[in-house]
Amino acid sequence: MTTVLTNIRPIDDQLSEFHALIAGTCLARTDLVPAARDADVVLDGRGKIATPGFVNAHTHLPMVLLRGLAEDVPLRTWLETIVWPIERRMSPADVYQCTLLGLAESIRAGVTCVCDMYFATHEIARAVEEAGLRAVLSYGIVADSLDNGGREELAKTAELLEQWNGAAGGRIRVAVAPHSVYTVGQDVWEKAIQLADDHGALIHTHLCETRAEVEEWKQKTGETPIATLNRIGAFSVPLLAAHCVHVDPSDIEILAQHNVRVAHCPKSNAKLGSGIAPVAAMLDAGIPVAIGTDGAASNNRLDVLEETRFACFLQRAAAEEPTALPARDALRLAIENGRTAVGLSDVPFADHSPADVVLIGTDSVHAVPSDDPAATLMYASASTDVADVVVDGTLLMRDGELLTIDEEKAKQDVKSLRRRITD
Numbered sequence: 001m002t003t004v005l006t007n008i009r010p011i012d013d014q015l016s017e018f019h020a021l022i023a024g025t026c027l028a029r030t031d032l033v034p035a036a037r038d039a040d041v042v043l044d045g046r047g048k049i050a051t052p053g054f055v056n057a058h059t060h061l062p063m064v065l066l067r068g069l070a071e072d073v074p075l076r077t078w079l080e081t082i083v084w085p086i087e088r089r090m091s092p093a094d095v096y097q098c099t100l101l102g103l104a105e106s107i108r109a110g111v112t113c114v115c116d117m118y119f120a121t122h123e124i125a126r127a128v129e130e131a132g133l134r135a136v137l138s139y140g141i142v143a144d145s146l147d148n149g150g151r152e153e154l155a156k157t158a159e160l161l162e163q164w165n166g167a168a169g170g171r172i173r174v175a176v177a178p179h180s181v182y183t184v185g186q187d188v189w190e191k192a193i194q195l196a197d198d199h200g201a202l203i204h205t206h207l208c209e210t211r212a213e214v215e216e217w218k219q220k221t222g223e224t225p226i227a228t229l230n231r232i233g234a235f236s237v238p239l240l241a242a243h244c245v246h247v248d249p250s251d252i253e254i255l256a257q258h259n260v261r262v263a264h265c266p267k268s269n270a271k272l273g274s275g276i277a278p279v280a281a282m283l284d285a286g287i288p289v290a291i292g293t294d295g296a297a298s299n300n301r302l303d304v305l306e307e308t309r310f311a312c313f314l315q316r317a318a319a320e321e322p323t324a325l326p327a328r329d330a331l332r333l334a335i336e337n338g339r340t341a342v343g344l345s346d347v348p349f350a351d352h353s354p355a356d357v358v359l360i361g362t363d364s365v366h367a368v369p370s371d372d373p374a375a376t377l378m379y380a381s382a383s384t385d386v387a388d389v390v391v392d393g394t395l396l397m398r399d400g401e402l403l404t405i406d407e408e409k410a411k412q413d414v415k416s417l418r419r420r421i422t423d
Helices: 034-038 061-066 075-087 092-108 121-131 146-164 186-199 211-221 225-231 249-257 266-271 279-284 304-319 327-334 336-342 373-379 407-422
Strands: 003-006 027-029 041-044 048-052 054-059 111-118 134-141 172-174 203-207 239-243 261-264 289-291 357-361 386-391 394-398
Touching: 041 394, 048 373, 054 239, 054 261, 054 289, 054 304, 054 336, 061 075, 061 092, 061 111, 061 407, 092 111, 092 121, 092 394, 092 407, 111 121, 111 336, 111 386, 121 134, 121 146, 121 172, 134 146, 146 172, 146 186, 186 203, 203 225, 211 225, 225 249, 249 279, 261 336, 266 304, 279 289, 279 304, 289 304, 289 327, 289 336, 304 327, 304 373, 327 336, 327 373
Parallel strands: 003 027, 003 041, 054 111, 111 134, 134 172, 203 239, 239 261, 261 289
Antiparallel strands: 048 357, 357 386, 386 394
């Protein structure tokens, strides 16, 4: 199918000159393609901003089931008394249903790629394949040693790599995901690193999320969690670290030296009282900081545009500096840095690159007038303004209508599951 865009208004001047074709014959501009009138679909860009799709660099999609259940409580209480007991009751079929709702929310927010960590990952992959998004998926490994569940956990990831890495025409890739330094023993970590290296896969983990986590680890080992991962060779392979809220200058130096990618989750970190990550310092060090929403149980939304705006404002508030993280730089966290973080090295809107494009309306009352596309997106637009979403040249949403997910069924399925699982 050929999809054609007309009357394009790009997010930034550097994107104003499209190459003749994007993703081969998948996406093109009418003034560059004489046969455009013969296209299967024509999207009119008048009154809309065109942007590469947003990347959610760290999330737990099925946790939409827990949205609003665990509010205004300490993190440990949140996890141990509410989240984990409910998750233990979720079946693989439940995970699939919840994932579809999370993907529907993601598409509506202009997200074209998600980086997810959870369990029953085969079901998450099945939902992603059907919905049409791009995804890096991982099974969260939790085991304190190889002899105490570690081998079984690693085997699940190996099976996932075998079945799903490169599936759906390359839209789905698999990462290796030791949950954290404090939930995974060193021998398990070492095998996980080897598994990732053998498959050329990304490692996806949680790192330095709370002050207590870091201080307890330092008391136990005499070093920071980042120093530990550096010592055992975790940074010898591509690694995406979620959070990195409590990092010191030496930690930042290590991350920069080893090209570690960071998924910044500002709303989750703020809501749970974890703190504000030093994003400006990490960016200054050359670390590719991307944007993640975390799960809907701790956010409560999967809205990367809103997340990016919040990240921008938090950095300005912390620095007491109104020029910190300007609009275009902030948006790069959700686009270019997001693609780098999850291993999409191609350049959006370049010849033969994947056609992952979002059109966002500018005629809502909160967005008028709209003179600067980047400033409009960063400071005024809402996810409800997202009109059209294209992934790999395929329309997932057109004029606000989801095309690959039955949205009403997804909502009703999760509502029914919520009532059943919390009784």
